[in-house]
Amino acid sequence: MTDTLIEQATKMGLEGPSILEYVEKQQAIERDERARERDAQRKHELELEALKLKQAEIKAVQKQNAEEVKAKTPRLPSxxxxxxxxxxxxxxxxxxxxxxxxxxxxxxxxxxxxxxxxxxxxxxxxxxxxxxxxxxxxxxxxxxxxTEDGFKKKFRSEVPQEGEGPDQYIVRLRGYLNRWIELSDTPKTYEGICDLIIQEQFLDLCPVDLSVHLRERKPKSLEELGKMSGQYLIAHGRGLFEGARPRNPPRTDQVLSGTANVRVVTTSATSRRRCDRCIQNEAEWCGHCFRCGGSNHIARRCWKQGNAARTPPRDEGSS
CATH class of the missing domain: 1.10.1200 (Non-ribosomal Peptide Synthetase Peptidyl Carrier Protein; Chain A)
Known part of the structure; x- marks a missing residue:
């Protein structure tokens, strides 16, 4: 190697001490290159060893997890x-x-x-x-x-099951409520729950078409709900009260007053039973007695069945 360097220096026109200086300089460069190569090789070997250790750790963890799963899973029924x-x-x-x-x-x-x-x-x-x-x-x-709507309905409509105690029923209701809140992405804060209840009350009682419009778009806040509602009502040229739905709407039935049929508002608990003619005509109540089917009187004043002491009603125009 030294002879080669001397020959190179001679060809370059160097003489005496300059040749020696050139040879020493080239030898130093070669030593540095070999040292760098050795360092790179050692670094590569260390990286390979670290990778092998990590793979071994991963396999050990996976084996441990598999053993834990195998040990635990059968304890819970499918x-x-x-x-x-x-x-x-x-x-x-x-x-x-x-x-x-x-x-x-x-x-x-x-x-x-x-x-x-x-x-x-x-x-x-x-x-x-x-x-x-x-x-x-x-x-x-x-x-x-x-879904969100499914858990809301369960929370509102589920009744106690056979053999279920009060504490168990309360836990079940709490679960339905929590799932309703979670699936609606409502924050579990006082303000968040208030907003959820107000929004559902609004959607249940506002006009049907507006409710459908809002449920499809899922407003994120009461402010957004109000803005969407206002835009929809303006576009359709009407007010919020038009088509609003009371939660327990009253029923209208026909009752007899003198000789003329008038419509009065009653609740389902006090509404009158229907005669065969009403049922056949699919009417709420036609003003006929449900006992005998006669007109111009009601069942409790019927003189034909069970009320023989009562006198028959006078028809219009009789003297």
């Missing part, structure tokens, strides 16, 4: 079609928390317990969504039509 899916998911979540399962494993653990339509929903999710328990849960509930 979901069966016909069982309440919302109640089952609540039971699954309580079981998972009690056993300190990591929440990022809930989706895969749940998948091993699903059957029927719930399993079909899970199998149709993307790989990323299938790992997210919240997305899996929302997709399953939607498949069983347990």
């Amino acid at each position: 979901f069966t079609e016909g069982e309440g899916i919302d109640e089952y998911l609540l039971r699954f979540e309580r079981f998972a928390r009690a056993n300190h399962w990591a929440e990022n494993t809930w989706a895969s653990l749940l998948s091993a317990l699903l059957t029927g339509r719930a399993l079909e929903v899970y199998s149709r999710l993307s790989d990323d969504d299938a790992k997210d328990y919240k997305k899996v849960k929302d997709a399953i509930l939607k498949r069983y039509e347990l």
Whole structure:
């Protein structure tokens, strides 16, 4: 190597000390290059070792998780079609928390317990969504039509079940209310709950077409609800009171007053029964007696059946 460098220096026209200086300088450069190569090779080897260690750690964690899943899952019965899916998911979540399962494993653990339509929903999710328990849960509930509106109706209409105690019924109602609030994306604050109740009251009692219009657009606040409503009513040229629906509307029935039929407002609890003629004509009440079918009198004044002491009514025009 030294001879080669001397030969190169001679060809370059160097002489005496200049040749020695050139050789020493080139040798130093070559030493530095070899040192850099050795450092790069060592760094590469260290990176490979670190990668192998990390892969080994991942495999160990996966093996541990698999063993935990295998040990825990059989303790919870599988979901069966016909069982309440919302109640089952609540039971699954309580079981998972009690056993300190990591929440990022809930989706895969749940998948091993699903059957029927719930399993079909899970199998149709993307790989990323299938790992997210919240997305899996929302997709399953939607498949069983347990949406925001569904939980709202359950909260308002569900009655105690056979064998269910007061505390259990209260817990069930609380669950329906919480799911209604969660699915409506309402903040769990006093103001948020107030806004939700006011909005639902407004949507239930405002004109039907306006209610449909608003439900389709899902206003995020009462201010947005008011703005959308105002724009809709202006566009249709009418006021909010036109078509508003009372929650318990009164019923109108025909009753007899003297010789003329007049319409009076009564509640369903006090409304009169109908005669065969009313039923045949699909009328509320035609003014006939439901006992004998005669006109110009009501059942409690009927003289033909059970009221023989009463005198028959006088027809119009009789003297």
